[in-house]
Amino acid sequence: MMKHGLDPGDRRRPERLTRPELTARREAMERFLHVATPQLDQLYNLVCLSGCNVLLTDAEGVVLDQRMSEADAAQFRDWGLWQGADWSEAVQGTNGIGTCLVEGRQVTIHRDEHFHTRNIGMSCMDAPIWGPDGKLLAALDVSSARADQTERYNRLISAQVAQTARAIEAVFFRASFPEARIVVASDEGGDAAMLLAVDKDDLAIGATRAARRALGLEREGAIRPRPAADLLGRDDDMSGFDKAERAAVTRALARAGGNVSAAARALGIGRATMYRRMARLGLGEKQP
Known part of the structure; x- marks a missing residue:
């Protein structure tokens, strides 16, 4: 990747942030990480038996959180797939995390599709996570250390990664x-x-x-x-004021369990007035 001046044969591990630097980044995204935790746990439970590492990064490609088995930890640490590591495309060239963030889309980088030759033993499935403000917030990654992992199986994992990313995005939006x-x-x-x-x-x-x-x-x-x-696009022929009044009357009736007198009292109007408004708004018959 000449535009970044990288050497594909460079065997050095990705640089990692210092503990204070990583702590600062995690604290800046504390609410998001809290919301994402159950989803990360669920995703890991689905892929853990296939030797996968589940990672969550910030928008700059720094790994903030991860899930993996102890049996695979040494391999992932050797690759640099570890908390605090920078997997931006500017630093690592083509890779699941960095390319996902640059292109803002779901990607799978399988083995020798990685830029660095030291990374060709892994398969990485990634999906972006967008914040409530519409800006790119994070990347969700599942990386596999298994040499026998097939592209077909990668597609299944990739679909689960995308689904989990959308779930995290939706839950964080609701919390916001x-x-x-x-x-x-x-x-x-x-x-x-x-x-x-x-x-x-x-x-x-x-x-x-x-x-x-x-x-x-x-x-x-x-x-x-x-x-x-x-x-x-849920409109009708009523004016804006009529629609607002109909919504208010409908809510009052619902809260009163359909009791017109109770709904009228809640709205501060008389029962007869309530019936007239209901008739005009198409919500019931006129008072007998």
Whole structure:
């Protein structure tokens, strides 16, 4: 990889951060790592018998967390697949973690597809994880030390890595908007990470990267609050005020278990007024 001035025959291990440097990076992503931990454990339980190392990096390719068996630890340590190691493409050339982060997509780098000859004994399956702000946040990697690992088996692991990355992304998005209602922004259910955060006024105030792309929202950073119904295309012939009133009346009725008198009291209006509004909004019959 000439643009980085790297030598494919370089046998040196990847440089590792000092303990204080690694601690500082982990503390900066503490909330994210806490959310990701159960998903990492689950992924490792699925792949541990195949001699795999599960790694989670930051957006710069530094390994922050990992799971592996003691039997494979020596090999992975020798390769430098260890906490604190820098696996950016600028440092390591073509590799699962670095290439995934540079290209922002799922990749599999199998054995001799690695840039450094010392890395050709491994297969690496990676998927990017995007933050609530639409920016690249991390890479999830599963690397195998087994010489007999087939490309077909790698494809199965790769699919699980992608699924786990999307799950981590979705869980962290939900945790980032604790006061909001989380809405799936697709009726087809094809992407579990296509989510919107909607506030109490039914305004969309946050969106995952998949939702941003699908709905034409700002690519990165905070999004301009917009009515969720407008974004989701769930509209009708009513005016904005009528829709808001209908939503308020519907919520009051639901909370009152369908009791019109109780719902009217909750809204601060009389029972007769409640019936008139229900009739106008298509929510019930006029008062007899």
